[in-house]
Amino acid sequence: xxxxxxxxxxxxxxxxxxxxxxxxxxxxxxxxxxxxxxxxxxxxxxxxxxxxxxxxxxxxxxxxxxxxxxxxxxxxxxxxxxxxxxxxxx
Amino acid sequence: xxxxxxxxxxxxxxxxxxxxxxxxxxxxxxxxxxxxxxxxxxxxxxxxxxxxxxxxxxxxxxxxxxxxxxxxxxxxxxxxxxxxxxxxxxxxxxxxxxxxxxxxxxxxxxxxxxxxxxxxxxxxxxxxxxxxxxxxxxxxxxxxxxxxxxxxxxxxxxxxxxxxxxxxxxxxxxxxxxxxxxxxxxxxxxxxxxxxxxxxxxxxxxxxxxxxxxxxxxxxxxxxxxxxxxxxxxxxxxxxxxxxxxxxxxxxxxxxxxxxxxxxxxxxxxxxxxxxxxxxxxxxxxxxxxxxxxxxxxxxxxxxxxxxxxxxxxxxxxxxxxxxxxxxxxxxxxxxxxxxxxxxxxxxxxxxxxxxxxxxxxxxxx
Amino acid sequence: xxxxxxxxxxxxxxxxxxxxxxxxxxxxxxxxxxxxxxxxxxxxxxxxxxxxxxxxxxxxxxxxxxxxxxxxxxxxxxxxxxxxxxxxxxxxxxxxxxxxxxxxxxxxxxxxxxxxxxxxxxxxxxxxxxxxxxxxxxxxxxxxxxxxxxxxxxxxxxxxxxxxxxxxxxxxxxxxxxxxxxxxxxxxxxxxxxxxxxxxxxxxxxxxxxxxxxxxxxxxxxxxxxxxxxxxxxxxxxxxxxxxxxxxxxxxxxxxxxxxxx
Numbered sequence: 112x113x114x115x116x117x118x119x120x121x122x123x124x125x126x127x128x129x130x131x132x133x134x135x136x137x138x139x140x141x142x143x144x145x146x147x148x149x150x151x152x153x154x155x156x157x158x159x160x161x162x163x164x165x166x167x168x169x170x171x172x173x174x175x176x177x178x179x180x181x182x183x184x185x186x187x188x189x190x191x192x193x194x195x196x197x198x199x200x201x
Numbered sequence: 202x203x204x205x206x207x208x209x210x211x212x213x214x215x216x217x218x219x220x221x222x223x224x225x226x227x228x229x230x231x232x233x234x235x236x237x238x239x240x241x242x243x244x245x246x247x248x249x250x251x252x253x254x255x256x257x258x259x260x261x262x263x264x265x266x267x268x269x270x271x272x273x274x275x276x277x278x279x280x281x282x283x284x285x286x287x288x289x290x291x292x293x294x295x296x297x298x299x300x301x302x303x304x305x306x307x308x309x310x311x312x313x314x315x316x317x318x319x320x321x322x323x324x325x326x327x328x329x330x331x332x333x334x335x336x337x338x339x340x341x342x343x344x345x346x347x348x349x350x351x352x353x354x355x356x357x358x359x360x361x362x363x364x365x366x367x368x369x370x371x372x373x374x375x376x377x378x379x380x381x382x383x384x385x386x387x388x389x390x391x392x393x394x395x396x397x398x399x400x401x402x403x404x405x406x407x408x409x410x411x412x413x414x415x416x417x418x419x420x421x422x423x424x425x426x427x428x429x430x431x432x433x434x435x436x437x438x439x440x441x442x443x444x445x446x447x448x449x450x451x452x453x454x455x456x457x458x459x460x461x462x463x464x465x466x467x468x469x470x471x472x473x474x475x476x477x478x479x480x481x482x483x484x485x486x487x488x489x490x491x492x493x494x495x496x497x498x499x500x501x502x503x504x505x506x507x508x509x510x511x512x513x514x515x516x517x518x519x520x521x522x523x524x525x526x527x528x529x530x531x532x533x534x535x536x537x538x539x540x541x542x543x544x545x546x547x548x549x550x551x552x553x554x555x556x557x558x559x560x561x562x563x564x565x566x567x
Numbered sequence: 568x569x570x571x572x573x574x575x576x577x578x579x580x581x582x583x584x585x586x587x588x589x590x591x592x593x594x595x596x597x598x599x600x601x602x603x604x605x606x607x608x609x610x611x612x613x614x615x616x617x618x619x620x621x622x623x624x625x626x627x628x629x630x631x632x633x634x635x636x637x638x639x640x641x642x643x644x645x646x647x648x649x650x651x652x653x654x655x656x657x658x659x660x661x662x663x664x665x666x667x668x669x670x671x672x673x674x675x676x677x678x679x680x681x682x683x684x685x686x687x688x689x690x691x692x693x694x695x696x697x698x699x700x701x702x703x704x705x706x707x708x709x710x711x712x713x714x715x716x717x718x719x720x721x722x723x724x725x726x727x728x729x730x731x732x733x734x735x736x737x738x739x740x741x742x743x744x745x746x747x748x749x750x751x752x753x754x755x756x757x758x759x760x761x762x763x764x765x766x767x768x769x770x771x772x773x774x775x776x777x778x779x780x781x782x783x784x785x786x787x788x789x790x791x792x793x794x795x796x797x798x799x800x801x802x803x804x805x806x807x808x809x810x811x812x813x814x815x816x817x818x819x820x821x822x823x824x825x826x827x828x829x
Contacts, residue, residue, distance in 0.1 A: 125780065126784060180583060181590055225648050267642060415649070416608060421630075426632065433624070
């Protein structure tokens with residue numbers, strides 16, 4: 112699975128940057144079209160939920176999604192043919 | 202078979218509510234309306250209904266509005282000070298189009314005033330008391346029989362128009378005991394539910410949207426903020442607000458001639474008494490004691506919305522005499538609609554006008 | 568089904584300021600509601616007035632956004648008239664403790680089967696940052712420009728004393744614990760009160776040395792102290808550090824409740 116930030120909802124509060132145990136979220140640098148500095152993702156394939164959600168059949172960590180006040184963080188299935196670096200770890 | 206009984210006005214009101222299918226009462230004790238609550242407290246649990254005594258009148262009307270959204274017929278009863286407390290939430294009921302019935306057994310005001318004496322001082326408050334523009338329906342009974350009948354009617358009107366309907370009785374009618382005929386069947390009315398796949402605040406020709414009852418899967422957002430047809434807050438658009446408020450007023454006012462409820466005596470008369478509530482009884486006594494085709498009587502059973510066509514029932518009228526237990530609240534409304542002189546006959550303090558007083562006022566116009 | 572299915576997607580993004588904790592509390596509540604396995608048509612969200620009270624508008628169930636402070640009275644009517652409905656109330660500190668204080672203690676006393684989630688941001692956010700009954704002594708607001716001098720309400724102690732069946736306090740940092748507490752509150756028959764301390768960067772943080780959104784959340788993280796630890800410190804004769812936020816589940820009991828579906 113793939114971690115995505117919905118840029119239409121994100122208000123750039125950066126709360127996700129303080130809760131992620133893998134420090135995947137970094138403060139952004141450039142404002143987007145709405146003038147909001149959306150956090151950047153640093154190697155999101157490290158996210159436990161991305162790797163293991165499908166295997167366990169439930170949301171694992173999910174701290175970033177829970178604390179995000181703007182409901183902007185979610186996980187999406189990769190589309191068919193999309194190159195994926197995520198492999199299931201055992 | 203109609204049942205003959207002898208009871209108090211407040212009890213008759215409660216009986217009428219129960220007959221109309223009222224199954225929720227939320228209120229707070231206040232003289233002189235307590236008997237309504239007491240009777241409901243005794244009867245409702247046996248009928249599977251809910252009686253709850255809240256912490257104040259604000260909570261009383263709030264609980265009634267909440268209950269109404271679950272689809273039950275709900276009411277509260279109060280008097281002057283409690284009625285004043287309810288004003289904000291009554292505005293909420295108007296804005297969210299919540300059907301409910303509020304009984305106001307009026308007493309002398311302002312403030313604590315005369316708790317055990319009669320008055321009609323809340324007639325303008327019930328129409329204009331909450332902030333913003335709106336319209337409501339107010340009924341005014343003049344006998345114990347009418348306490349019963351008009352309570353039933355109030356529930357039917359509330360459901361039809363989705364508004365708070367007021368039963369503006371006074372202490373004299375509320376505490377009077379007299380003969381009452383309780384009919385077997387009562388006029389039926391029901392709350393039209395919202396059709397599926399319709400926007401919750403989309404109104405048809407009658408300007409009243411269907412009722413999206415809670416628990417039925419409508420998923421409706423009900424808010425006291427200015428809202429669009431979806432029910433979503435839309436507080437900065439002038440056109441949405443104008444459209445909404447105009448519809449809230451028009452749904453009642455455009456039906457005022459159809460729902461008008463008044464009684465006419467001697468339509469050819471020149472001197473006309475216009476009354477509602479207990480002063481009507483003095484005028485009836487006067488006409489009974491001095492039969493005269495030149496004395497007319499217009500008795501309003503529905504005071505708000507004011508139906509000006511009722512005045513046209515007396516084409517030869519030379520004067521409208523308006524005895525009220527206030528300083529002329531409805532007289533002012535009548536004045537607005539006619540070129541015939543309107544003479545308020547105010548009486549404060551709780552005592553009823555005497556036939557002699559009314560006769561003296563009338564003689565001046567002979 | 569996940570909690571995101573409960574959101575009224577067509578109304579998002581919501582009106583809350585960047586970094587406002589209310590959105591987090593909505594997440595936690597919907598997560599707990601989702602865990603309960605309730606049906607949408609049987610669930611009603613009720614609120615009063617204020618920032619917190621806009622929350623039901625973003626949830627796709629039946630919802631009632633009422634007048635200031637009266638949410639509990641409206642909810643009482645809904646729950647008593649139809650005990651089959653699950654009623655959850657969102658409220659704020661001003662809404663619940665100031666204008667709605669009387670309804671709050673009486674709803675606790677009646678122990679009606681409601682779950683109340685109070686987003687306590689210690690300020691009136693919607694109206695521009697006036698002091699509330701929970702604004703800490705010394706804190707700046709637009710109506711306490713020289714520092715608040717009034718003692719504050721401890722909402723959890725108030726609910727406990729008035730008779731609620733479940734009382735708990737967490738912060739917007741403790742999302743997992745808060746979700747679990749709300750879930751417990753939803754399960755328990757009777758009145759459940761969950762206070763969530765939330766950050767208000769725009770109107771509280773800005774005037775009270777929390778310049779960044781994260782500053783106040785970090786404060787919650789560092790100053791929160793578990794109730795058990797606070798009690799242990801007291802038992803050992805040590806003092807609980809000043810300005811600490813005591814968190815945890817304070818009351819869980821089984822007083823007779825009203826409005827429970829039979």
